[in-house]
Amino acid sequence: MAEVVHQQAGRGRLRAMFGYEERSAIVFLAPVMAVLMGVAVFPILYSFYLSFFRMKLTRPNRTPFVWFDNYTDLFTNELFWVSVTRTVVFAVTSVTSIAVVALLVALLLNQNFRGRRILSTIILIPWAIPYVANALMWKWIYDSGYGALNGVLYQLDFIDKYMVWLGDQDKTIFLIANAFVWKEVPLAAILLLVSLKSIPSDLYQAARVDGATVWQRFFHVTLPAMKPGFMLVMIYETMMAIRHFDLFFILTEGGPGDASHVLSWHIYVETFRNLSFGSGAAMSYVLALVTFALSYTFIRTLGRKV
Amino acid sequence: MARLIKPQIGRREFLKSSAAAGAMALAGPARFAGAQAANPVTLHTWSAAVDTVQSHLNAFTKSTGIPVNYGNSPWAQYREGMVTKFVGGAPLDMMWVSDAWLPEWAEAGWIAPIDEYDFLTAYNSEAEDFCTDSMTYNGRQYGLTYYTDFMAFLYDESKIKEAGFDAPPATWDEVVEQSLVMKEKGIAEFPMMLAMAQESWLIEFMSSLVYSHGGRFTDDAGKAIMQHDKDGAVEALQWVVDAVNKHGIVSPACVETGELSGLKAFASGNHAFAMVAKYRLRMLNDPAQSQIAGNVKQAMMPKGANGDHNTVGWMRFHGMSAQTAKDKQQAENTAKLIEWFGGKSDGAYTFQKLLFLDIGAGFGVKPLFDDPEIQASYNSYGDVEMIKAQQALAMKKDVVTPWFGEWSETNGSAWQSAILGNTDVKSAVTKSAELWDELKDSY
Numbered sequence: 001m002a003e004v005v006h007q008q009a010g011r012g013r014l015r016a017m018f019g020y021e022e023r024s025a026i027v028f029l030a031p032v033m034a035v036l037m038g039v040a041v042f043p044i045l046y047s048f049y050l051s052f053f054r055m056k057l058t059r060p061n062r063t064p065f066v067w068f069d070n071y072t073d074l075f076t077n078e079l080f081w082v083s084v085t086r087t088v089v090f091a092v093t094s095v096t097s098i099a100v101v102a103l104l105v106a107l108l109l110n111q112n113f114r115g116r117r118i119l120s121t122i123i124l125i126p127w128a129i130p131y132v133a134n135a136l137m138w139k140w141i142y143d144s145g146y147g148a149l150n151g152v153l154y155q156l157d158f159i160d161k162y163m164v165w166l167g168d169q170d171k172t173i174f175l176i177a178n179a180f181v182w183k184e185v186p187l188a189a190i191l192l193l194v195s196l197k198s199i200p201s202d203l204y205q206a207a208r209v210d211g212a213t214v215w216q217r218f219f220h221v222t223l224p225a226m227k228p229g230f231m232l233v234m235i236y237e238t239m240m241a242i243r244h245f246d247l248f249f250i251l252t253e254g255g256p257g258d259a260s261h262v263l264s265w266h267i268y269v270e271t272f273r274n275l276s277f278g279s280g281a282a283m284s285y286v287l288a289l290v291t292f293a294l295s296y297t298f299i300r301t302l303g304r305k306v
Numbered sequence: 307m308a309r310l311i312k313p314q315i316g317r318r319e320f321l322k323s324s325a326a327a328g329a330m331a332l333a334g335p336a337r338f339a340g341a342q343a344a345n346p347v348t349l350h351t352w353s354a355a356v357d358t359v360q361s362h363l364n365a366f367t368k369s370t371g372i373p374v375n376y377g378n379s380p381w382a383q384y385r386e387g388m389v390t391k392f393v394g395g396a397p398l399d400m401m402w403v404s405d406a407w408l409p410e411w412a413e414a415g416w417i418a419p420i421d422e423y424d425f426l427t428a429y430n431s432e433a434e435d436f437c438t439d440s441m442t443y444n445g446r447q448y449g450l451t452y453y454t455d456f457m458a459f460l461y462d463e464s465k466i467k468e469a470g471f472d473a474p475p476a477t478w479d480e481v482v483e484q485s486l487v488m489k490e491k492g493i494a495e496f497p498m499m500l501a502m503a504q505e506s507w508l509i510e511f512m513s514s515l516v517y518s519h520g521g522r523f524t525d526d527a528g529k530a531i532m533q534h535d536k537d538g539a540v541e542a543l544q545w546v547v548d549a550v551n552k553h554g555i556v557s558p559a560c561v562e563t564g565e566l567s568g569l570k571a572f573a574s575g576n577h578a579f580a581m582v583a584k585y586r587l588r589m590l591n592d593p594a595q596s597q598i599a600g601n602v603k604q605a606m607m608p609k610g611a612n613g614d615h616n617t618v619g620w621m622r623f624h625g626m627s628a629q630t631a632k633d634k635q636q637a638e639n640t641a642k643l644i645e646w647f648g649g650k651s652d653g654a655y656t657f658q659k660l661l662f663l664d665i666g667a668g669f670g671v672k673p674l675f676d677d678p679e680i681q682a683s684y685n686s687y688g689d690v691e692m693i694k695a696q697q698a699l700a701m702k703k704d705v706v707t708p709w710f711g712e713w714s715e716t717n718g719s720a721w722q723s724a725i726l727g728n729t730d731v732k733s734a735v736t737k738s739a740e741l742w743d744e745l746k747d748s749y
Contacts, residue, residue, distance in 0.1 A: 057389050058410045058708065079716075144559035145571050161495075167562035169726055254715075255504045256561035257723040272386055274712050 047281045055278035063278070070282035080283075082258050083266040086173060090262055091241040093177040094184070098237050099230065101181065102188035109189065110196045127186035135250035138179040142166050142251070166252055169259035176247050176260055184240065188233045195229025196222070231302040235295050242291055263287055345636060346373040347643050350388070351402040352381040358664045362657050366646045372639050392416040395629070399640040402452055403625040405440040406509075409708045411625075412443045418631030419446035423641045426450055429649045429671070437670035440621035440702045449623035450648025453661060454670035456619040456700040457514035458584040459608060464601045465493050465578040474579075474605035478519070478545050481579060481608050485555035488578055496557040498549060499577035501568035502725060503561060504718045511565075511581060512721060513618035513703050515542040519610030524704045528746060530739035533732070536612055538739075544731045545610070547724055561722045573597060584693060588666040591687040604692050607699075619700030621670065624648045668697070709745035716741050 018026070051070055055063045074080045109120055126134070141148045142165040150162040166172055199222065207217045245264040248254060254261040254269070267287065271280030351359060356378055363374045375397075379387050385407055391398055392414065403417065411417045420426050430438050433451055441449045461474045469488045475481040485497035501511060516523060516532075519542040523532045532539040549556040557563070563571070565582070572580040573589070573596040582590075584604070593599040606615040624644045631637050647657045658669040662680060674680050675694050684690040705713065717738040724734035 057393055058414050060393060060414055143567075144557070144562065145567070145576065164557070164559040164562070167559040169728070252562065253504045255719065255722055257726055257728055258719050261719075269715055273715065275386070275389060 048285065050278055051281035051285055053278045055276070057275035057277060066278070070279045071286070073279065074283065074286060079258065079261065080266060083261050083263045086258075086261055087242055087263040090173050090177055090180075090244075091238055093174060094180045094241045095234060095237045097177065097181045098184050098188050099233060101185050102192050102233065103226075105185060105189035106192035106196055109193055123189065124186045126183050129183065131183070131246040132250065134179065134183050135247045138175075138182075138247070139166075139251050142175055167256050169256050172252060172256065172259040176251055179247050179251070180241065180244060184237055188237060191233050191236075192226060192229045195226040199225040227302060231298060234302065235298045238294055238298070239291050242294070243287065344372045344639060346375045347399045347636070347639050348375045348397050349377070349400045349643065350391070350398055351376075351378045352384040353378045354381070355661055355664050355667070358657075358660050362647065362651075362660065365651070366643060369646075369651075370639075370642060372642065374643065392627075398627045399630040399636060400643055401625055401627065403449055403623050405621040405623070405702065406706050406710060408441070408443050408448055409706060410711070412446075412448060413708045415628050417448055417625045418628045418637075419448055420450070420626055420641060420644060421447040426641060426645055426649065432671050432673055434619070434670050434672060434697060434700070436619045436700050436702045437621050440619070440706075441623050449625040450644050451658070451670035452622045452624050452648060453658070453667040454619060454621050455583050455585050455668035456697055457510050457581055457607070457617045458587065458696060459605050459617075460572070460580050460582060460587065460590065460602055461605055462572075462575070462578050462598050462601050463603050464598070465497070468493055469578075474603070475608050476606070478608045478610050482549065482553055482555060485549075485578070486553060489555060494576065494578050496555060496576070497578040498556045499563075499568050499572045499580040499582075500546065500549070500556050500560045501563045501565045501581075502546070502722065503564040504715070504722070505564050507565040507583075508718050508721075509703060509705065509714060510583075510618050510620060512539070512542070512717075513701075513705075514581060514607060515546065517616040517618055517701055518542075518607045518613050519545065520613030520616075521610075522704055524742070528707065530742040530746075532742070533736045533739040539735050540731055541610055541612065543721060543724055543735060546721075547727075547731055550725055551727060558726070561725055584696070585666045585668055587688045604688055604696070606692070606696055614699070615696070616699050616701055617696060618703055619697065620703065705742075707746070707749075709742075709749050713738070713742050713745055 015023075052065055052067060053063050054066045054070070105123060109116060109123070129137070140146075144150065144162055144164045144167060147162075147165065149165060150159070153159045154162065165175055203221050203225070204217060207221050212220065243264055244262075245268060248260050248262055248265045249268070252260040254265045263283070264287070267280055267283045270276050270283060274280075349363070359378075360376060363376055367373055385404075388401060388411075390396075392411070401417075403411065408417075427447060429450060430447075434454065437451050437454050438447065440454075441447055441451070459474075463474075465488060466474060466484065469484060469491060471484055471487075475484050481498060485494075488494050488497040502508065513523070516539045520536070521532070521534070521538050521540075521542055523530065523539055525531045531537060534540065546556065546560075550558055550560065560568075568580065569582055569586055569590075571577060572582065575597045587602065587604060590596045590602040591599050596602070607617040609615050624647050626637065626640050626644060630640050645651070649655070651657065655669070655671050655674055658671060659674060659677065659680065661667045662669055662674070663683060675690065681690050684693060707713075720729070720734040720738045723729045724731050729737075
């Protein structure tokens with residue numbers, strides 16, 4: 001009897017805390033929350049937990065708790081710093097190129113000319129191609145024996161013999177960046193185009209009345225008004241570039257030597273080839289932290305002035 | 307009036323009862339089926355010769371009454387998939403194992419030795435020594451041979467003749483000499499094909515070069531000697547570096563050339579010499595697949611100044627899981643299946659012969675070399691005596707250890723860096739040796 005009274009009191013407290021709508025919301029959201037907990041939150045927390053263990057799948061009986069050793073070991077790992085350098089070079093090259101090319105494409109598509117809609121559709125094609133298909137396509141293009149790049153350059157007399165492309169370590173990272181840019185430009189261009197379309201025509205008319213030249217209108221009206229679009233592009237593409245894996249996997253497998261050994265490749269090798277889940281998880285958290293810090297920096301620097 | 311008594315069953319009790327009833331319903335038929343027939347043996351392989359495997363399995367079940375659950379997955383994901391199965395405790399009795407994974411899987415306690423079964427080890431007397439060695443770890447044998455092969459030195463006979471030579475090169479110096487003549491005469495820009503891309507084949511290419519130069523990566527105690535000038539890997543890597551950078555007889559693109567693309571380039575007639583797996587010989591002399599069909603011959607692996615015609619051999623074998631070894635009846639049934647595939651079935655090495663005739667896969671049991679059908683098949687695209695002689699000089703990979711995977715990445719990068727001229731040969735090999743010893747100590 002006392003238990004029944006206690007249960008009723010408990011229900012009463014719940015009713016007092018949450019109204020009917022809140023209780024309904026909890027009931028309806030509970031299944032989704034449970035699924036999210038199972039497939040997203042739990043794996044994230046569990047992988048963080050694993051990052052404190054020297055856990056290697058092939059040594060199932062030896063998984064000591066090592067505190068932060070997996071994190072501190074990274075900073076003395078020469079190859080880790082090589083991968084950081086390669087990642088920075090790749091990200092800076094790609095994001096800069098994407099921003100510039102996408103801006104030019106957006107400016108072009110913002111003009112009224114015949115065939116604009118068809119051109120817009122064609123430009124979207126690279127974006128619609130899956131990453132793996134894109135990587136395989138570029139692997140064929142860059143092949144030193146039968147690649148299209150060599151074929152075209154040879155036919156046009158730019159080279160007198162077939163060149164080694166991906167095998168030349170000085171070119172490797174930039175060639176991969178080129179393939180990445182080709183794939184990413186369409187989306188970035190669309191995002192920038194949206195920004196362009198949102199600029200009120202009054203601003204341009206006022207600038208013309210004030211005698212501003214085309215360049216002055218571009219630098220003083222267009223570019224400042226596109227900052228939100230640029231911020232979005234920079235954040236998104238930087239995140240994509242830092243985490244990018246497919247092209248490195250298919251084109252070079254981190255080689256030749258360590259010429260394309262970027263962070264994502266380093267994590268892949270550590271986790272799925274060496275099956276070291278502890279240190280792999282630690283690296284993944286470092287990568288996530290770096291990505292978060294960069295995004296935050298972009299928002300603070302670009303976003304503040306928007 | 308009788309009082310109706312409402313049974314007081316809570317939700318938990320209801321769920322428990324339902325679950326128990328469900329479990330009984332599911333277990334019932336299985337239990338009765340078990341009483342009627344043996345438990346099935348679960349076999350997992352990579353996706354090769356699937357139809358041949360399946361038909362041989364059907365024959366096994368028909369002969370013994372033991373059913374087999376057969377599954378397969380692509381080679382590229384096989385190791386990772388199997389590790390996940392082992393860790394997750396998935397049902398698994400027999401599987402194909404690569405010699406490269408044996409120490410790792412044995413140390414982890416995932417696979418069990420099979421040398422307690424005398425009827426299996428009896429086949430060792432007819433197997434190549436390197437095959438038995440490759441299936442042995444810490445003195446215990448873990449399987450019976452599924453397929454074996456070795457790295458072969460192949461040449462395009464028409465190009466040799468065109469260059470004015472009567473015989474293929476017997477030493478690595480002669481490879482350089484003949485290649486330079488071919489370059490000069492415009493027969494091939496890069497006469498020698500080497501595939502040195504970072505992929506799973508890389509260690510086989512490296513090992514062949516090292517062994518034929520008289521070197522080793524490690525000594526018998528497993529300590530790194532690759533950094534030694536004479537009996538290590540220095541001489542072999544120096545030959546590759548010179549071939550690329552000094553003589554220009556190997557393309558600098560070798561660092562991005564994988565086994566398959568190298569094979570295609572050789573089959574297209576771009577090269578005069580190639581190091582490829584011996585079983586590729588059949589494809590290279592098939593007019594439907596190769597532009598140099600009929601001209602591809604095998605020579606003994608050229609030797610270095612301190613070496614012999616040694617090459618590397620590799621093994622894939624049928625193994626038994628450790629969980630199965632604990633169940634006596636299941637282990638015996640699995641051992642029978644291992645014998646059916648790796649040993650004799652119906653008095654002959656049926657599966658190895660089928661596999662050879664189907665996809666040209668090599669075998670590790672010597673008596674098959676005397677089989678007239680196999681001799682005829684080999685001689686239709688190669689020279690069975692040459693194959694037999696080279697296989698007899700094949701050696702197991704001396705780097706197969708639990709830390710092989712971790713070392714292999716760094717070693718591959720070090721060799722590539724030397725080939726690209728980023729570092730000198732000695733430094734590259736020393737770096738690789740240091741990592742080896744470091745990993746050895748940590749294990």
